[in-house]
Amino acid sequence: MKKLYTLLSVLVVAFFFGGIAVTSAYAAPITVDADVSAPALVSASLVADEVEPGDEVSVRWSARDDGGIEYVSFAFKAPTGRTFYLSTYAYGTTATGLQNGFASTNVDGGSWPTGTYTLAYVTLSDTAGNSSTKSPYDPDFQTLTFDVIGTDADVSAPALVSASLVADEVEPGDEVSVRWSARDDGGIEYVSFAFKAPTGRTFYLSTYAYGTTATGLQNGFASTNVDGGSWPTGTYTLAYVTLSDTAGNSSTKSPYDPDFQTLTFDVRRGGATPPISEQPPSPSTPPTPTDTPPLEPTETAVPAPDTTAPEFHSLQVTAATFRDPNFGIMWTAIDESPLANVMFELRMPDGSVRWVLHALDPLAQLPGLQLSTYMADLSDGTWPNGDYEILTVRLTDSAGNVSEHTAATWNPDIAPQIFTVDLPLVTPLPTVEPTLEPTVEPSMPPTTGPTVTSAPVEPLQSSIATASAPSELPTSGLPVQTEPSDASRSADGLAATGFEGIMTIWLGLGSIVLVTGISLLLLRRKPSEH
Structure with a gap:
């Protein structure tokens, strides 16, 4: 017993x-607070302040973050204005969150001009998708410079030789085209003609160059089709011409240049009617006579209108793979007017193309170097899992000037912007809306709708009510299960x-x-x- x-x-x-x-x-499971703090640069110094072709130019940096720093990039301006990037992934996290690393690249004697390179800005991002940028506008910005000697890079900007219109009168559906010739020591890569419409809006005729000769003379056509719904009827006047070569040198021709060549063409029949606010006042309206003597003319300095398109400088997705909904695209640009918006063309996982808009407040932007981060919520149902690629970046400033840059034409130091969305698939559990109807007395017949019963409360757990869900619920997005699965029971x-x-x-x-x-x-x- x-x-x-x-x-x-x-x-x-x-x-x-x-x-x-x-x-x-x-x-x-225990809930962990998300990291929402951007990394902060602590210090940066050059390993060497003078380099030659074939040498490695390197920046030693330290930064602090609550989580882990993933990417650091230093942008240096060359004597020609071109930007060169020293980028790296971080390593060596310490218990205090302080991380150290080197951002390095090799000096190519064929593309790096001789002269002094000056730090323009620094970009940092962490593993949680937070990012920060340091620029000369920050009071604690640290200036770094180094010299490149002994290179034979092409530092001469391309020069426009001639330009002429194929036709000086077009209609909706026609192609308007400019035939051009330009000379460069290397190879011309991009030519754009900006024409002002009667309403003041700018339209662009752009193309890639072809037909290089032994003397460096190249010829091409810059063309586009006339859209009757957006091109106003009237005379279009050439505002400026932009040329860039394969070495990153660029030049602009404008009416301020003594050898600027004026070009005009007319859009006839069926062009868009400009809104009343953009229509010029009618010259036939006589002025109203007054008895007030005319004021003495005064000399007022009128600033020249901004006719220069924004200059695209850098682009970086905040992570290679996104497993949480926080998505960001960091970008920088330079323009004499505040930017109004930036658009990104994305290739979706199924091969289709989608544009996303980063709208900006021009009043919050400053002329010169402008930078920001486009943020998106990947869990809003419009970002399916799979691989994405940024194909095009379109910049528009507050003066209406537009520049468009594709992966094939932007700075070769910018890596291909390919990223993956890999969010966990979540099946939502059914929810029961609280009822506001009065309590049914026991003597009344039972109702046919869903009933709610309170489960016994255990001292070690919070008060939770369980409900019998209706047999059919309206669905939106992912399917809704009326009974939780075994997997959801184990997870919850x-x-x-x-x-x-x-x-x-x-x-x-x-x-x-x-x-x-x-x-x-x-x-x-x-x-x-x-």
Whole structure:
């Protein structure tokens, strides 16, 4: 009998501690606060302040972040105005969040001009998608310069030789085209003609160059089609011409240049009618005579209108793979007017193309170097999992000037912007809306709608109500399950299973242990003697 009591005591203890173990295993996960702090640059210094072709130019940096720093990039301006980037991924995280690293690249004698390079800005991003930028506008910005000597890079900007219109009158649906010739020591890469419409809006005729000769003379056509819905009827006048070569040198021709060549063409029949606010006043309206003597003319300095398109400088997605909804695209540009918006053309995972708009407040922007980060919520249902690529960046300033840059034409130091969205697929559980109807008396017939019952409350868990969901619920987006699956029960723990789930687990475990113990007891009993 003592053995039986001992066995029963062991079974009770095993049953009790087994229930505690199962309860601990199914406990709700601990919530961790997300990292929302951007990394901060602590210090930066050049390893060498003079380099030659083939040398490595390197910046030693330290930065601090609550999580882990993922990317650091230093942008240096060459004597020709071109930007060169020293970028790297971080390493060496310490317990305090201080991280150190080197941003390096090799000097190419064929493309790096001789002269002094000056730090323009620094960009940092962490593993949580937060980013920050340091520029000369920051009071604690640290100026860095280094010299490149002994290179034979092309530092001469391309020069426009001639330009002429193929036709001086076009209609909606026609192609308006400029035939041009230009000369450069290397190879011309991009030519753009900006024409002002009667309303003041700028339209661009752009193209890539072709047909290089031995003397560096190149010819081409800059063309576009006339859209009758957006091109106003009237005379279009050439405002400026922009040329750039394969070495990153660029030049602009404008009416301020003595050898500027004026070009005009007319859009006839069917062009868009400008809104009243853009229409010039009618010259036939006579002025109203007054008895007030005319004011003496005064000389007022009128600033020249901004006719220069924004200059695109850098682009960086905040992470290579996004497993949380926080998405960002960091960009920088230079323009004499504040930017109004930036648009990004994306290739979607299914091969389709989508444009996203980063609208800006021109009043919050400053002329010169402008930088910001486009942020998006990847969980809004418009970002399916898969691989994406940024194909085009379009910049528009507050003066209406537009520049467009594709992955094939932007700075070769900017890496291809390819990223992956890999969000976990979540199936939402059904929710029961609280009812505002009065309580039904027991004598009344039962209702056909869903009923809500309160589950018993255990002291170790919060008060949770379980409800019987209706057989059919309206769906939006992902399908809604009327009963939680086993996977969701395991993920949510006791918060989803409730008191009944705990008792089921305890009873099942206890029954198994009890049956096993009794079986062993019976097997060990000695047979009775006759």
